[in-house]
Amino acid sequence: MSPQLSEIRARHVARNDRQKAAVGSFVRLLATAALIALGLRIFAYEPFNIPSESMLPRLMIGDYLFVAKWPYGYGRYSFPLGLPLFEGRIGDTLPARGDIIVFKTPRDNRTDYIKRVIGLPGDRVAMADGQVVLNGRPVPRRRMADFTLPAGEGCDSGPGRPDFRTRDAAGRAICRYPAFAETLPGGRRFAVLDQIANDVRDTTAPIVVPAGHVFVLGDNRDDSADSRFSVAEGGVGLVPTGNIIGRADRIFFSVEPGAGLQLRGDRIGQAL
Structure with missing residues (x-):
């Protein structure tokens, strides 16, 4: 060559x-x-988006959250596909009352739900005329300004339900819901909605939370499947701590549903 x-x-x-x-x-x-x-x-963090109105007024359809994985330790559902790599939880820590958690519903151990923790192991939880009763004491609740949002985002009505559709001072169609401030023992305060007086969800028998479980409620009390009822009754029952994915930490993105990429800039970055 x-x-x-x-x-x-x-x-x-x-x-x-x-x-x-x-x-x-x-x-x-x-x-x-x-x-x-x-x-x-x-x-560290897992993204989660809000698919329903069960956590109004704090969380809205179109919100995207970071879910912190470390606050309660790591379990089966910390991992993709829920692989059973080990028993129990590493660094197991109970949520605090008032924390918003994401978990796998005991109904199928696959679907992600988001609710607020109200009861911890040993607590006795009941509802009386829409008010939470925790360990025999009613949780303080006071009326606050109505919560409103554009009518296109909800305002469900039907048999036995009031029609919350109305118009604001500028003539725009809105939904207007009765809102209340609840304060848990320890001072954690948050807003809840109670749309329907004397609803079947407003009064429930006391439930004692067993070890290894938490009692959760949606902030939108009349539009939430939660611990007030068992899985067989359409709720989620008491949530095993092993089903917890993490704690809702912060909104990192938010858009108006059905409005393309119309941002809700005032919600982005809000801590939960």
């Missing part, structure tokens, strides 16, 4: 080697990024 052909061949081999090295570096970069993203999702 002539020296000229040898030089051409050498340049060709070198170019192929550089291309292979570049492709290898890119593949390693993608693999590293995927592992970092998976690690963050398992051990």
Whole structure:
């Protein structure tokens, strides 16, 4: 082979080697990024979006949240697909009353739900005329300004339900819901909606929360399947702590439902 052909061949081999090295570096970069993203999702934060009105007025359809994974330790449902890699929870810590948690519903151990923790193991929880009764004491509740939102986002009505559709001072169609401020022992305060007086959900028998479980409620009390009723009755029953995914931490994105990418900028960044 002539020296000229040898030089051409050498340049060709070198170019192929550089291309292979570049492709290898890119593949390693993608693999590293995927592992970092998976690690963050398992051990730090997992995204979650709000699919229903059960947590109005605090959380709205179109909100996207970061769910913190570390506050209660790590269990089966901290991992993708809920793989049973070990028993129990590592670093198991109970939620605090008032925390908003995301969990796998005991109904199928697959569907993600979001609710507020009201009762801890040993607590006795009941409802009386729409008021939470915790360990024999009514949770303080006071009327506050009505909660409103654009009528296009909800205002469900039907047999036995009031029609909450009305118009604001500018003539825009809105929903107007009665709102109340609840204050749990320890001072945690939040707003709840109670749309229907004397609803079947407003008065329930006392339930004692067993070890390894929590009692949860939706803030929108008349539009929430929660611990007031068993799975067989259409609720979620008492939630095993092993089903908890994490604590709702912060809204990182929010859009008006059905309005394309119309941002609700005032909600982005709100801590929960």
